[in-house]
């Protein structure tokens with residue numbers, strides 16, 4: 001398994017992965033802009049891209065803008081693995097915080113972020129458009145320390161095994 005940084009050559013691929021991941025999608029223009037200006041990564045397993053993520057970075061702050069795993073590859077730990085890799089790399093390179101926003105209804109993503117030690121720090125009312133209305137965003141923060149994300153992920157896994 002390996003993580004690779006993406007350029008705009010990956011546009012079709014990331015769009016296909018996101019389209020297969022869930023109901024909400026970035027536009028082609030959003031992905032193109034992010035591939036050209038932000039940090040975009042993919043996790044490759046057996047020569048297949050199994051997770052993609054986009055971050056923006058300003059000074060010592062990262063923002064997770066998007067992450068997606070194709071439907072057939074979900075619940076195999078790929079999103080966790082990609083996030084742990086990226087957040088540890090950022091920590092090593094002096095990035096101190098990672099923020100993210102997530103739809104209040106997105107239970108899988110919220111569980112993923114909390115399993116990695118992200119803390120809920122606020123909410124933005126009516127932030128996202130949804131069919132027939134708006135939905136709140138929850139705002140999460142992780143303070144990055146080298147090795148911390150990996151450690152948090154391992155602790156969560158061990159706790160879950162104890163509970164099983």
Ligand SMILES: CC(C)(COP(=O)(O)OP(=O)(O)OC[C@H]1O[C@@H](n2cnc3c(N)ncnc32)[C@H](O)[C@@H]1OP(=O)(O)O)[C@@H](O)C(=O)NCCC(=O)NCCS
Nearest residue numbers: 021022067068069074075076077078079080108109111112
């Ligand atoms: C959210 C998403 C990226 C998770 O990807 P994934 O590779 O399936 O997640 P992982 O297998 O790494 O899961 C890690 C942990 O997250 C949580 N989790 C992930 N999917 C879950 C689900 N469907 N239900 C409950 N918890 C879930 C669990 O705690 C899981 O650990 P466990 O499997 O040991 O219990 C994926 O569901 C997805 O692409 N969704 C659509 C796009 C999206 O919503 N992106 C987030 C935008 S903010």
